[in-house]
Amino acid sequence: MTQGIPLQLSHDQMKALGTQALDLVIEHFETNRENPVAVTIPRAQTEQMLRTPLPEQATPVSELVEILARDVFPNALKSDHPRFYAFVPSPTNFVSVIGDLLISGHNLFAGHWMAASAAGQIEINVIDWLNQLVGFPAKEGGGILVSGGSMANLSAIATAREARLGGPNEKAIVYCSDQTHSSMAKGLRILGFRPEQKRTIATDDGFRLSIRALEAAIAADRAAGLLPFCVVANAGTTNTGAIDPLGPLADLCARERLWLHVDGAYGAAAVITDRGKKALTGMGRADSITLDPHKWLFQPYELGCLLVRESTTLQKAFRVEDEDHADYLEDVTRWVKNDVNFYECGVQLTRSFKALKLWLSMRTFGLAEFRRAIDIGFDMADHAERTLRAAGTWEITTPSQMGVVTFRWKDGSKSAAQIDAITRATVDLMREDGYALVMSTALEHRPVLRLCPINPGTNSSEIEETIARLGRFSAEVGARG
Ligand SMILES: Cc1ncc(COP(=O)(O)O)c(C=O)c1O
Structure with missing residues (x-):
């Protein structure tokens, strides 16, 4: 690189780098299907390939992009x-x-209104769209874009605690189901909750939170002088796609004056389809909802979102008041009053203009195209279930719901332990085979195979071929005894 302003490229260098990088991304989009779906290499190999000393000297960027293309992305x-x-x-x-x-090229600071007012307007607009979709009240609803579901769930509990209890309280109790995503336990720990402040409520035979078990737990906690304040419901569990009884939970939370948080990190977006809307009835009665656009709204990482029924609850939880307020930010709030400062609605001060990518894609394609994309996921999971049933050699452990189906090999001559061993071996053989990536999860302490075919680019023959291979592998392992 020549002398001059440090860290700058000439016009031609920028064009050349941009073209090289863009070509790489376009090639990825165009050839993804032909490339291996999953490659993991050992640490010894990555050390050998990619470990380099601190780079005191410059390297041509085109060579570095080639390293990325050859050694990293595949x-x-x-x-x-x-x-x-x-x-x-x-x-x-x-x-x-x-x-x-565009987000990183312009590097707008989307933490407060003064820094990026029009970008802030776009974020407000995007949050409003999502609030409309989930059924939150038109004017009062609010929210914040965050890195993903883990941060949204953590922020939700911080918001609920402030709204219902005015801050930390060692008697506070949160209720989750035994299918709640582990990010919730992590968030609770970070927020200072001890393990005994989280109740894990049993689920029914469809892996949905049991209202009766929840009611009993709340009553027992109140009788013991504890402070129930929040119920976490699932709108699409990661394991099986199960949706907790959202309407009855909303009734119960209203009766008991508890905050209802719905973790719809992956499932909530399905509300834009007819099937999803029906399955998610009652979700709009929650106090807060996690919805990750980087899952079922087809956005690149990292884009999660926390939506809240009342926008002021976020400021109550995250605004740092008066004497603790940063002195160097005083002008920001003095010059621009009553507009949204996103740093007061969440954990981050410095934050990127994340809303741009969702706004750009939703406006470019229109909601109907997103709806069509999600519907394909529902169809593919239904098709997987039909194909599994038609084969006659599979037990469906949970039917297709929210784009997820789980199953295991069926063979009356085998014990449960043998079937479990077949399930594990089948996952391993499928991974070695490399045609598709299928993994297991555990239901009631037993492994099951799990398919989540929500990529709108997949098709029924790929689903059929995947199931055929799984069947061959399971039969092979079973025959070995
Ligand atoms: C239901 C649910 N909640 C929360 C999360 C955590 O989200 P993230 O990985 O974006 O932090 C996931 C991730 O898959 C999820 O499925």
Whole structure:
């Protein structure tokens, strides 16, 4: 690089780098299906390939991009691959990818109104759209874009605690189900809750939180002089897609004056479809909802969101008052009054203009196209269930719901322990095979296979081929005895 202003590229250098990088991304979008869905290499190999000393001297950036293309991007799980059926897949869209480029290229500080007023307006607009979709009241609702579901869940509990109890209280009790995502336990610990302040409520045979067990736990806690203040419901558990009884839970929380938080990190977005809306009836009666656009709204990482029924509850939880307020931020609030300062609505002060990518893609494609994309996920999971049933060799442990189906090999001559061993071996063989990524989860302490085919780029023949291979592997392992 030449002398001059440090860290700058010439016009031509910027164009050349931009073209090289963009070509790489376009190639990824165009050839993803043909590439391996999951590659993990050992630490010894990555050390050898990628460990370098502190770079005192410059290296041509084109060489570095080549290293990324050759050694880094291929050696990963491709959560946007059409045959990535594990975890919660993260299919993206090219418009939002360009949105990410615009976000970092302009590097707007989206922490307060003075710094990025029009960007703030876009964030407010995006939050309003999401509030409308989940059924929160038009004017009062608010929210904040965050890094993902873990941060949204943590922020929700901080908000609930402030709203219902006015701050930390060692008698405070939170209720979750045995299917609640582990990010909730992590968030509670970070917020200073001890393990005994979290109640894990049993679920019914559909893995939905049991209202009766919850009522009994609340009554017992009140009788013991404790302070129940928040119930966490699931709108699509990660394990099975189960949705807790949201309407009855809203009734119970209203009766008991408890905050209802709905973790819809991956499932809540399905409310834009007819099937999702029906399944999620009652969600709009919650006090707060986690909805991650980087899951079922097709956005690149990191884009999570916490929505709240009453926007003022966020400021109550996160605004640092008077004497603790940062002196160097005083002008910001003196010059611009009564507009939204996002740093007062969440954990971060410095935050990027995350709303841009969701805004850009929602406006570019329109909601109908997102609806179509989510509907394909529902269809593919239904198709997987039908294919499994038709094969006659599978036990459906949970039917297709919210784009998830779970199952295990069926063979009356085998014990439960043998079937469990077949399940584990089948996952291993499928991973070695490499056609698709399918993984297991555990239900009632037993492993099951799990398919989450929510990438709108997948198709029924890929689902059928995946199930055929799973069947071959399970039969092979079973035959070995
Ligand atoms: C239901 C649910 N909640 C929370 C999370 C955590 O979200 P994140 O990984 O974005 O932090 C996940 C992740 O899959 C999830 O499925």
